[in-house]
Amino acid sequence: MNPRLSIRERLIDPNSPDQRPRRAAYALPTFFTAGNLFLGFLAILKAIEGALYAAGGHLGPNPHFELAAKVIAFSIFFDGLDGRIARMTNTTSDFGRELDSLADVISFGIAPAVLGFVWGFYFLDPATPEPMRSYIMQAGYFLIFCFVLCGAARLARFNVTTNPKPRNPGRPDRKYFVGLPIPAAAGLVAAVVYFFESQPLVHWPFVCVWLAVLALLSYLMVCTWRYRSFKDLNLMRPRSPITVVALGMIIYSIWFFSKPFLLLLCGSYVLSGIVVRLVGSIRRHFFPRRGIEESAVDPDVRR
Numbered sequence: 001m002n003p004r005l006s007i008r009e010r011l012i013d014p015n016s017p018d019q020r021p022r023r024a025a026y027a028l029p030t031f032f033t034a035g036n037l038f039l040g041f042l043a044i045l046k047a048i049e050g051a052l053y054a055a056g057g058h059l060g061p062n063p064h065f066e067l068a069a070k071v072i073a074f075s076i077f078f079d080g081l082d083g084r085i086a087r088m089t090n091t092t093s094d095f096g097r098e099l100d101s102l103a104d105v106i107s108f109g110i111a112p113a114v115l116g117f118v119w120g121f122y123f124l125d126p127a128t129p130e131p132m133r134s135y136i137m138q139a140g141y142f143l144i145f146c147f148v149l150c151g152a153a154r155l156a157r158f159n160v161t162t163n164p165k166p167r168n169p170g171r172p173d174r175k176y177f178v179g180l181p182i183p184a185a186a187g188l189v190a191a192v193v194y195f196f197e198s199q200p201l202v203h204w205p206f207v208c209v210w211l212a213v214l215a216l217l218s219y220l221m222v223c224t225w226r227y228r229s230f231k232d233l234n235l236m237r238p239r240s241p242i243t244v245v246a247l248g249m250i251i252y253s254i255w256f257f258s259k260p261f262l263l264l265l266c267g268s269y270v271l272s273g274i275v276v277r278l279v280g281s282i283r284r285h286f287f288p289r290r291g292i293e294e295s296a297v298d299p300d301v302r303r
Contacts, residue, residue, distance in 0.1 A: 040107025
């Protein structure tokens with residue numbers, strides 16, 4: 001085999017007249033999608049086990065909630081790989097895209113919703129005055145459902161949308177998501193649970209703040225604000241020493257300061273779309289201009 005051939009060229013079926021990849025090549029991205037689905041399913045199970053553990057009187061740090069948060073983080077990693085591998089090997093297909101969307105609904109919609117429910121407000125202090133406790137619980141059920149609904153609506157919208165464009169276009173040489181990607185929303189839920197030692201919330205002021213975070217994430221997933229997709233970055237190209245140093249610092253921070261760093265990382269990405277939107281609105285209001293550059297948006301953006 002010629003070592004200079006790319007991965008896509010090595011996977012071409014020699015008996016195919018139109019140079020399609022070998023049939024076995026299509027199993028590679030599907031493997032990562034299945035891994036993403038399995039991790040989402042596992043996160044749901046661990047969240048339920050954590051709820052049973054806490055219901056037994058263990059309202060301190062919960063190892064099951066912590067594991068569920070970590071599993072969601074790993075599912076984000078798997079989700080990022082399957083699309084890149086499919087494009088790298090030229091094995092993208094309608095079946096793969098639909099399977100990926102269904103897996104995302106489980107891993108980044110239902111799994112973080114279940115975790116956010118049992119960790120965030122299910123163990124609200126029974127001593128909370130009525131009817132405040134009743135209102136908070138009802139709002140919690142509603143916002144958890146909104147989180148799942150908005151995530152599913154986002155995936156469905158981009159499955160049928162061609163070349164979506166954000167309301168606030170960015171640089172034409174970069175690619176953007178339209179609205180907050182559902183893995184980023186799930187990642188923030190997992191990062192918050194992980195940061196607070198996976199200890200269930202019981203005091204109503206903290207529960208109310210948590211419900212506000214869920215409401216914000218739900219809105220950001222269905223809005224038309226732009227978020228960097230980073231799909232224009234080519235990982236196969238040579239990197240500068242500064243990039244290598246930055247990558248090493250990130251790995252070091254995740255290894256030794258995982259809780260604050262992951263929360264900072266996820267929170268910064270979620271807030272980036274809000275900041276860009278506010279800055280753009282201020283510029284248009286005080287410094288109006290006639291032309292607005294068109295942005296380059298990945299037509300295959302679904303998450």
